[in-house]
Every structure is written in C-alpha cells, then in structure tokens.
Amino acid sequence: MHVGMSSIFQGFGGTMTDREVYDADIHLAGLAEPLGFESIWGVEHHFTNYTMCPDVLQFLTYIAGRTERVKLGSMVVVLPWHDPVRVAEQILMLDHLSGGRVILGLGRGTGKVEFDGLGVDMGEARQRFKETAEALFAALETGVMEYDGEYVRQPRVELRPGPSEPFQGRIYSATISPESAEIMARLGTGVLIVPQKPWDQVRDETAAYRTTYRDAIGAEPPAPIVAGWTFVDESADRAEEKAREWIGDYWRSVIFHYEFDKPHLKETPGYEFHGLMYDRLAAPGGAEKMTDFYVSLQPWGTPEQVYDKIVSFADLVGADTYVGVLRYGGMTREDGEANMRLFAEQVLPELQKVAPAQERLSLAS
Secondary structure (H helix, E strand, O other): OEEEEEOOOOOOOOOOOHHHHHHHHHHHHHHHHHHOOOEEEEOOOOOOOOOOOOOHHHHHHHHHHHOOOOEEEEOOEEHHHOOHHHHHHHHHHHHHHHOOOEEEEEEOOOOHHHHHHHOOOHHHHHHHHHHHHHHHHHHHHHOEEEEEOOOOEEEEEEOOOOOOOOOOOOEEEEOOOHHHHHHHHHHOOEEEEOOOOOHHHHHHHHHHHHHHHHHHHOOOOOOOEEEEEOEEOOOHHHHHHHHHHHHHHHHHHHHHHHOOOOHHHHHOOOOHHHHHHHHHHHOOOHHHHHHHHHHHOOOEEOHHHHHHHHHHHHHHHOOOEEEEEOOOOOOOHHHHHHHHHHHHHHHHHHHHOOOOHHHHHHHHO
8 A cells, every 4th residue: 555644734723833834744744755655745725724735736846856756646736726727837847847756636625715715706616627627637648738618718738848757547536525526537537535424425435436437438447545634642542532632623624714614505506515514513512523523534543543444444445545644733743743753653564565455355355
C-alpha cells in the first residue's frame, strides 16, 4: 500500500497564529520524505481558518523543490473556482518541475463562503465542474485546449510546456454525493474518499462507481485513494481521549466552514445530498451524535488499532493508497510531530507491506 500524508494548514480549534500554523505544517511536510511517506498532499480552501491553503498547486511547487522522490497530491483543486487554461498551465508546469510526480485530485466545492468570495454561483458548480474537467483532461493529454460549453468557452490555444508524462491513472475526484460520483466515473477519474459517510455506504457507492466507470470507459478504474484524520498513541485510553478532542474539533471546523448548520444547501441545485446534513444537525441531540459519528469514521488508537482500521477501510473499497492527515483541530506543532513520528515508526512500514488491492480482493473471494 502507498502511504502519504497531508498538510492542511488548519488554524481552527487552537491558539496558534497563522504564521505558527504555516511553520508547523511546513515542518511536518519537510519530515515526510525522510520518515518514509511516499506522497505529500495539500488542500485548497479560502477565507476561513478551516484550512488556510488558497493555492494548493503553489504549495506543492514549493514541496517539489524541497523533495526528490515523493509524489505531490492535490486534495483537491476545486475546478469551478479556476480558469481552465490557467489551471492547466499550472498543473503542467508543476509536473515538469517535479519530474512527473503530480497526483491530481479534483473537486467541485461546497463552501458558500468560498463561492460567494470568488464570485461563482454555487448552483452552477456541478456543470462548471463537468465542463472544466472535460476541457482540462483533453488539454493534459494533447497540450491543446479548446472547448465550447455553457460556462467554459475557450478558443483553441496551445499550452507550453505541453504534457510530458501521461496523466492517465493519476487523476482522482473527491465526491460525496452519488450524482457527482456518476459524473466523475463517466469522466474517467479515480475516486478520492474523504470519510463523511458510513463505511458500508461508501463501499456500496464505490461499487456503483466501478460499474459506471466500466460501462463508460471500458476499463477498470484506478484503485481508490482513502484519506483519514489519524491519531496514534501507545495508550488506547489517551488515543481515544485525544482523538475525540482533536477530531471532534476538526468536525466542528467542517460545520463552521461549510455552514452545515444553516439550511442554504437544501435549496441549492446540485447540493441536495449535502442539505441532509442540516436536518441531522438540527434534530434533537444532532450535533453531539454527528460529532461522535464523524470521530468513529477515522483511524485512531494504538498503532495496532490504527493499522487494523486503515486496512479494513481500504479492503471495503479496494483502495491501494492511504493519506493520513496528522495535524488538525487544536494540535500544536509538537502534538502533530509526535503523532506523525509514531505513525511513521510503527504503522507506515506495516501498511507498506499490504498487498495490492486487486490481489487482496482476489484472495478474499
């Protein structure tokens, strides 16, 4: 199994300044390659301290210059917020600078504060994602972008530098709603799973995605990538205590940033599934139940428990890659580094011994 880590630059839940948050997460990213992680990931978010990385490709370009071997993953580039030509140029340039190390994760966005701040109508996001992705994928393959859609209208341009390494098999999309999953399967992307649903539901939806992908593309999709908010400690009791504190803080930051406790998503076209979150949170005891539920989805515990959880999640969906988020919520730089080093020492090497998903699934059947 391929094992990566993600720096998310979270300032929510603690007392760190923005500079201290950046110092902490850049420090952890700098430890990743020496500690044996195989990829470093970043996120894209705007305007709140939920995750303070407004340009994931800029972050990954900086990391490319500091590393030699690790893959560079976006978790994710939110396509409706970008001009297709400019984002294609940025991706191609980073791929050249890094020697073909980019793993391209894409998404359509859910944060109203971000759509409003960037002047994009959320009701257009699904179609904008589809059109931008179609224009982008063709450009990454051919070096030429030309598209005439409802929102994306791009006259023919030749991109330089052009593609040097094929992107086939290294483009993934983060999806929560079944409708978006179908769009992404038909576009031919892999799946990046960020846990927010019961794992048995994720398993069933991943199986449906595979069927749609096979029918549309005529081939097997790439094995999914699974991310998780990870905490490991030698003490099971302390692991549970701190996981509930810090992962709980992270979940509260999700509600804050995406405004899931407000009903706007229920009336926003293309976000009907996300609107259900408001109903759950508004129910009696809903906030506490949802926090407990979210914490239960993540891998935390002793090294053995974290290993077992990650492998069980990967087996459910046939994943070959795990990306651990190792500093979040109210964690200090020291907390995050201790978490990362224990994971790297006792969990990472064992995960890297896990056989590929196709082999695991064939043995299980």
